[in-house]
Amino acid sequence: MGGIEPFASQPIDRAEHELSEFDKRVDALVNLLSHPSRALMRVDEMRNSIEAMPPEEYDRALYYEKWIHAVAEIMVAKDVIGEEELVLKLADLKEEDGEEA
Amino acid sequence: MSGNHHDHLHTHDDHAPVGATEPRPEYARLERAVRELLIAKGVITADDVRKQIELMDSRTPAMGAKIVARAWVDPAFKTRLLKDAKAAAEEMGVDTSNSATVVALENTPARHHVVVCTLCSCYPKAILGVPPAWYKSSAYRARTVKEPRKVLAEFGTFLPEGVEIRVVDSTADMRYLVVPMRPAGTEGWNEDRLAALVGRDSMIGTALATTPA
Structure with a gap:
């Protein structure tokens, strides 16, 4: 990002922001999973996953949305979570939210 | 991030997303799904998550x-x-x-x-x-x-x-x-x-x- 346009010509928004509960839970998951006692993910794997996001989604996603995307991808890639069970779980939660699964 | 060509091309304001508070529903569900599956598998516990958040808040x-x-x-x-x-x-x-x-x-x-x-x-x-x-x-x-x-x-x-x-x-x-x-x-x-x-x-x-x- 060093010196890269258009960011290098933009003003810095210095507003302070609180973290949401979602932000905190995602941060907690990353810390727990990367802790040496579990060693289930590393920061370089996380960045790799985030940087591989489709450009439009990368631009749109919040900071911690990118993080949870990476956590999910890495957990599935390492078979800690099965891809199918994640899909089923998401469908259940979507139904719970009152959306069409 | 600097190794990623696409993020250099867009021109809209990139600050807002950092500061916005609530995630979109699909990401909120993704977090909940991943967390609950990890807890169900015994990889982490609900208590681990709570303690980790407390630790973060204390720092x-x-x-x-x-x-x-x-x-x-x-x-x-x-x-x-x-x-x-x-x-x-x-x-x-x-x-x-x-x-x-x-x-x-x-x-x-x-x-x-x-x-x-x-x-x-x-x-x-x-x-x-x-x-x-x-x-x-x-x-x-x-x-x-x-x-x-x-x-x-x-x-x-x-x-x-x-x-x-x-x-x-x-x-x-x-x-x-x-x-x-x-x-x-x-x-x-x-x-x-x-x-x-x-x-x-x-x-x-x-x-x-x-x-x-």
Whole structure:
């Protein structure tokens, strides 16, 4: 990002922001999973996953949305979570939210 | 992030997403799904998550300020801090077991340090807590390495022309803690009083320690 346009010509928004509960839970998951006692993910794997996001989604996603995307991808890639069970779980939660699964 | 070609092309404001608060529903569900599956499998417990959040909430720049104040009054501690900041932080009661290497950089009348993470948002969280939103913003990350003096000026920090500004770029494996200069007029002050002068930004390098009125 060093010196890269258009960011290098933009003003810095210095507003302070609180973290949401979602932000905190995602941060907690990353810390727990990367802790040496579990060693289930590393920061370089996380960045790799985030940087591989489709450009439009990368631009749109919040900071911690990118993080949870990476956590999910890495957990599935390492078979800690099965891809199918994640899909089923998401469908259940979507139904719970009152959306069409 | 800099190795990623596409993020250089878009032109809209990249600051808003960093600061927005609530995630979109699909991401909220993704977090819940991943967390609940990990708990069901016994990889983590709900209690682990709660404790980790409590730990995060307990980490504030006040810890860094205590470390800096100790370094100002105790030359032997300062030597240890500059040699191995993680060990020195442990000495002050910080749990750094999940932390990357931390390097403390001392500001002097001749040299000022400012920290950035051009790749992402690496930051010494164990010592300073979560980074401010601007630290994670594309503009700060892009500009600090290019025009540090101008960026510092935007933060209200004006350094004399002769002072060298050294910009350090954090990585996943190495984080930086700036040790600001002790302000004049604080001779004989105790550590608690001194620590109150050490703001978060002075330990990132975008500000100086507060000079007492």
